[in-house]
Structures are given as structure tokens and as C-alpha cells.
Amino acid sequence: MTTLITGWVAVDHIETPFAAAEDVLGGSATAAALAAALFTDVRLLAAVGEDFPDEHRRAFEPFPIDLAGLTMVKGGKTSRWHGRYHYDLNSRDTLETVLGVNDGWAPELPAGWETSEAAFLAATDPEVQQELMRRLPPASITMVDTIKFYIDTAREGFLKAMSAANFVSINESEARELAGTPSIARAGRKLLEGGAGGVIVKLGEFGAAFVSANDYFVAPGYPLEEVVDPTGAGDAFAGGFIGYLDSVAEVTPREIRRAIVYGSTVASFQVEGFGPSRLLRLTREEVEERYRQFRGLTHYEVDG
């Protein structure tokens, strides 16, 4: 079982009301790849520039992550993001985004990678997402994500990407915008009509909701007493979700619910440190322990 992860590998400058960190390994594909690697073998497809620090590349090496697709673009600059979180850590301002090598990058699949059984295509040009999905086996499990920028500039393209994917994961505010309704439940259903097999609406610290034709499931956020840096939580969720699904014998509604809780679990670790620092030392045993605690958070007996 192998999961293809594509998106940004970047260098971040992150400020919270309590601390700050510069030159942190970041990007959607970084968090998603490290999360998925807890469950399955990963292939990382992303572009970096000549300035990409060697220590950041080495950070991936202890994990089952194939770096043949981590492409260094000659003369290019690594993407950078500088953000500042507000007091509640739920909202943030982007102070600067440097697209760098991701500006118009058309990734090429390394030889053999078109066999990947699962794929998470983080926010990028929806045409690229569609093209990559066309290269994968029809039976592969695919998930796409996006950001407001692509909803505003490439809405039709993303709707097409979504209809070609098994799952879409999307932030609450973006789901409302894309579906044109303030109701999360209705937004989920409207996006389903677009053709995705299942819609995951990410609710930030409040967890995630999953909507499919036959199911509605809600996983709460894990009650962390200290959030260090929320960056990458949604991507860690997506990576944990797809990585777990890639590891099971059959994708059933029951396994999908478990995958959502595994995704939420990994996301709750992601925010415990700046950038991917917590995922870099996270064990599967820790994941399993918190996964079991999750059930205790929401379980109740209906009667008796």
C-alpha cells in the first residue's frame, strides 16, 4: 500500500500570541506526508528551490517517505509563508506568501508512481489535481483539498477535481463559500451532489464533519490544553485519514469513521509544536492511545 502526497513543501515564519518561529519546515505536503507515514508508505511529490535547507530534507528521511518526487527546481526559490495567529488561535493573518517554485509548477510523476493505491492532493491548481488523478489507477482512493484562492480563481476546475475524487476535505468557511450556504450540513450535501464520494468539512479546533450519501459523522476536536501552532492541522488530518484508509483491507463506512478519528488524532499532535516538530517524534503507539481516548470523549449510553 502506497499513498501519493502532493502539495507544498515550504519554509514558514509563524507568529502566535505566545511565541514565534522562523525558517520552520512547512507546507501542506509536509504535514500530510508525515501524518500518512504513520500508517502506510508515502510518496512525496513537491517542488523546492535551491535554497531549501538540507536539514529540512533530512527531516523526512527516518520515515517511510519516498523522496524521489521531492523536486529541486534549478534556480528556483522555495515557497515561503509568514503568518500571525490571533489570540484564540482560530484565525490568522497572512503577512506574506512567496509562491516561488510553486508558481505554475506542473509536477511530473516519477517512474512507477502511477501505481499509488491512494493519493492526497493538497491545495494546488485544480488542473494539476485532475491531471494527477487521471494518471492513477481507477481503483485508487483519492482526496483533494483546496483554498479560497482556487475557489475564487478556478472554481469550475476545482468542482471538476472534486467530482473525480473519492473524498474532498475542505475548511468550514471554504465549504460555506463553495456551496453558497451558511449551513455546514447543507454545504456538505451540496458538495456531495458535485460527485465526490464523501465530503469532510474541517472545523478547526472543533473537529471535523463527514458527509456521504448514507452517513453523517462528527468527530470533535481533541481537548488540548496547549496549542502551540495550529499550522498544518488540516493537512495532518488529511494525511492521517488517507494513510489509514490506504492501510485497511477494504474502505467501508466503518473504516471511514475510524479514518476520520485517526486524522483528528494526528492533527491534535500536529498543533502541539511549531511546524512538524511534534510529528517528527510521534509514534504509532501514541496515536493509538489518543485514538482510544477520543472514543471516551463522545461516548454515551442512550438508555439504562
Added chain:
Amino acid sequence: MTTLITGWVAVDHIETPFAAAEDVLGGSATAAALAAALFTDVRLLAAVGEDFPDEHRRAFEPFPIDLAGLTMVKGGKTSRWHGRYHYDLNSRDTLETVLGVNDGWAPELPAGWETSEAAFLAATDPEVQQELMRRLPPASITMVDTIKFYIDTAREGFLKAMSAANFVSINESEARELAGTPSIARAGRKLLEGGAGGVIVKLGEFGAAFVSANDYFVAPGYPLEEVVDPTGAGDAFAGGFIGYLDSVAEVTPREIRRAIVYGSTVASFQVEGFGPSRLLRLTREEVEERYRQFRGLTHYEVDG
């Protein structure tokens, strides 16, 4: 079993992006009393003015709600609130608040009401909340709520009221402010240290979290496709919670979890109409059906 409910009975003018309603029966005590009355006998302690419409008073009559404490203040004006919700229906602007008869009102318990086995004291002057709790039997189940105004102007008083109560219910943003931390989990724990037996942090459409010395429980929001008017959801939650607890033989951790789901269930009905219109025609059978659906929303098997 009898539950005392005190707070505002008011007349509201509500605007959402989709509709508006004027002269609607409103106020924290209205929603809480109607919610509690689904489970137990209610005593409603609140002040209205001479202008309080007779049809609004009659709205309570079909329910097991004793109106002996619904006090008409001679020459007084009924409290009024005018609010406008933003697109996501999660946030709102208060356009006008008329305190009217609630400005400095010191409620007097009607004869015999000091026997109430349970009480919800919605947001009001914390001195009033403390005084009312002193009048109740030591074994009564009490819950207090508050708003930002009292945290800002009577913080110490509310902390005292909280320490005298079995439960406190409080909005997420107010919990963060009162506890001085952005973490909901940590805010819950800090407020517990103040002496309440259990802290309920209301998460709006994302449900509610319950924190006690030995428990942490999260109930998601019910996935409504159409929210008409979010006003009073938190009070309906509180009324359903306390009314259910008043109806059980013993307040155990298991019953508290159920009470939170019952509270969430009633709150999900409250928002389906303007003001209390949905609660006015809600049956216990409808509550039970949605209560069972709630479990399906969050349940998953850990293994196998």
C-alpha cells in the same frame, strides 16, 4: 421534581441574512423554561412590563410552567433586544438593548418556591444569582450562566456565584475571557478550580464541551440543514440540561452526559424557528427521536 428558571423574558427584533421578525417572544428565561418543561415542572421567575403582550404570556400556558413568578412591574417596560446575524449565523451585532424592568430588578421568590429541586439562573446580576441559590435547598441542582457584560463589570461576583453552583454554562468566548486562556480545555479546567462541580462550554453550532474533575465530554452540534434563528440556543440547551437532570433519580456522570445530549437536542430545535416558535410545538417524542440520532453522529467502533 420542579426546576426554577430565572432570567429575562423579553421581546425581540431579530434579523438574519434571510428573514426578520419583530415583537417576538424572547429572553433567556423564555427559551430555558420551555426547554426544561419538556422534562419536568417549571417555575418561571422573571419580570415584564405593563406593555408585555398578553399573547406572549398565554404562549406559556399549555406547558407545565408555573407563572406565579412572572412578575408584571407597574409602570415598567418589558426588556427588548434587537440583533442582526451575520452570514454564517455564528456571529451577530446587537443593534439595541432596552433593559426596561430588568434594570436592577431584585426578584422575590413566590411562597413555596424555595423548595425547587433544581434551578437555572440565566445571565443576570451575580449578586441576584447568589441570593437565589442561598434560598434553595442545599441539595438542589443549580446552574448559572453569564454574559460578557457581567464578566466585565462584576467578575468577582460571578466567580462567587459559580463557586456556589453545581454547574456553570458559558459561551466559548466568555470562557476564554474569564479564564484568560485561548484553550477551551484549559479554560474549562481553570473555571473548575473556581469551585463549580462541572463546567459546560457552549460551542454554538459546534455543540458543547463538559469538563468536571473526572470527566471530559463533547457533544457535537446537530447537523441542521436550515438554521432560521440562533437566538436562545444556549438557553434552550441549559433548560434541557437542567430539566433532564431534575427528572432523573440520581445525578451520575452517565446522566450528566445524557443531559448534555438532551440539552443539545433541544437547542437544535430552538434554532429551527424565530424565537421560541419551534419549542412551542415541540413534543417529547421528537426530542427522543433526535436524541437517538445524536448517538449515530459520533459513534464508532475502536476495533474490529
